[in-house]
Amino acid sequence: MVQNEYRDMCDTYLMRNFSRDILITRGKGARVWDDEDNEYIDCVAGIAVCSTGHCHPKVAEAICRQAQELIHISNLFYIPGQAQLAKRIVEKSGLKGGRVFFSNSGSEAVEAAVKLARVRTGKKRFIAFRSGFHGRTYGALSLTHKEDYRLPFTPLPYECEFVKYGDLEGLKAVMDETVAAVIIEPVQGEAGVIPAPEGFMEDVRKVCNENDALMIVDEVQTGFGRTGTWFAFQHSTAKPDIITMAKGIASGFPMGGIVAREGLEFLPGEHGGTFNGGPLACAAAHATIDVLEEIIGDIERKGARFRDGLAAYNPRQRGLMIGITLGDRCAPVKQYCEEHGVLVNCTSGNLRLVPPLVITDEEIDQAVRVINEALNS
Template structure:
């Protein structure tokens, strides 16, 4: 049996997979077990910000694996110290305390617990279209009913309001709201950008009511939108920030950043993770963050994103919408079946794209993708899309 047959037989049926088996990747290219080459515009769902097998990440993993892979958080370790320092120094304001975990959903769980512990309050305001994870707390903050309903009752205290609607948020605010949790760009909802000054308005409402502003940067962070953190476009500083996906260049890792005053509410025993902050993952975090900063990849994402939107603008008269920020782009085609056809035809042409929110082609390529490769792939995608409509 090949990998597909084995996984179909033994793995739980939790994923709808594209019928190829990937075995190798270099930069923005990946290869399957039949020798086919693909331009990867999915990047592990916004994970491989440095592309595949980036030398800095590979070398960091090899070097650390030869010394110390895991020791638990009963002890200090040097890669964790360097990763914590690097993230704290990169984050604006006093977002200088870090908790390390292994995924985005864990980062959100930490944020929820920290907000409740710090404020002594129970309620949270989240947003329609929002996606924050699939564990019980993060799932409670997630909007999509088909994700939530099979697992109810979930964690009580979460209410959802329309994304971008400050008036709706204000109507729900009171002195029992622990926090407002928001994506600065909604990813799973189809790359939805908020109205101008939306995050600033949320910051003001949270300040007025004594609630915490929690920004979920799991998909939008690490330079993808043209700044290291997407919230920097709005000139606000959250109380808590959730990171994962691209933080370690493909190695499973996550982090929750918090302001000093907020983080001080946690005491030993309040929260923890066996694997979070392990030396191997933290070595990858350090290599990834340093490369993002040293090569000014947020600026590269902004520049390449503008170029990508110019190419895709040829579709504006044919599709519902073309939108994005940096290298976080969505093409809304208006029909679920058409979106799947575009994905499947792109696969045949050697391009990997992803469908989200039913009818949106999501494009989140590595930030290091070569200009020519990006442009050629998108021009081909424009042609495929026109033929599918």
């Protein structure tokens, strides 16, 4: 089936809420191929999802092996690998005594975090940050700032006030003891890779403590090695009450979840899900963590290689998250890169690079050369 025929079929049978122009048919490592066998270095990675690259043999083998034993059983029963995975995640998070609730996506993870904050604090107000993104389901959308996403669906279920990212005084001005939680991304990804200002994570933690509010750290995009640590908040000394996660947790198999500190958990019947933490997802996540344990120490160096190669354009970089402000130039730069074998992403007028964490130096240098050509054209 040629690309035009497939596009016509998509336009006929799928809701047309996505903009796309390439049919990717296979991938390996940090490279993908389209239906015409054109090869690309993938600096999008499913939007920071394919952490171990495409079809990593250890991940693929783990999924295949589990699929031959048990695909689904539901949380009415103990699920193979689930408890061990929760233990590993708690240990990676550093939240001693923490507990995990698994979900199927980042938006679901945020929904779980918000529900947990509401039910345990008894409070209804939330604070989030401008330009932040926490998902598109109704509860998560309540905490997502961008008006294009929010306004068509108002009124939204949760009361949320938005503060400028990094503005401590602005946070203090709207904070009081009626706030259930503050939610923050350690690096704002959708906004174009904006790291929290130095010390701001610790400041948010202090303000939450002073007002008996929970601190939710959204690690959906930044978690599982993306920034060179298991979780991006670990670049600071702040300890969250709840961490949300998804994307890179299982190398592309749909999975998400939260970790909550000791003493903060759902009680029976307060939350649930049919597919949450299923056998296939757990197998993929275990294999993903196995691979990441081998490479996490090299992620910051790879990110610095990207940063140095693009230094003329003042990139923002934290691990393998790189952002460059381009404004209206972003779309033609993206197009040039695609035409020359590199996939990149535009978000909010910024070029965003979130390649597989297994990308090689040779692939970084090739991607940097094409991106520089695009920026100079």
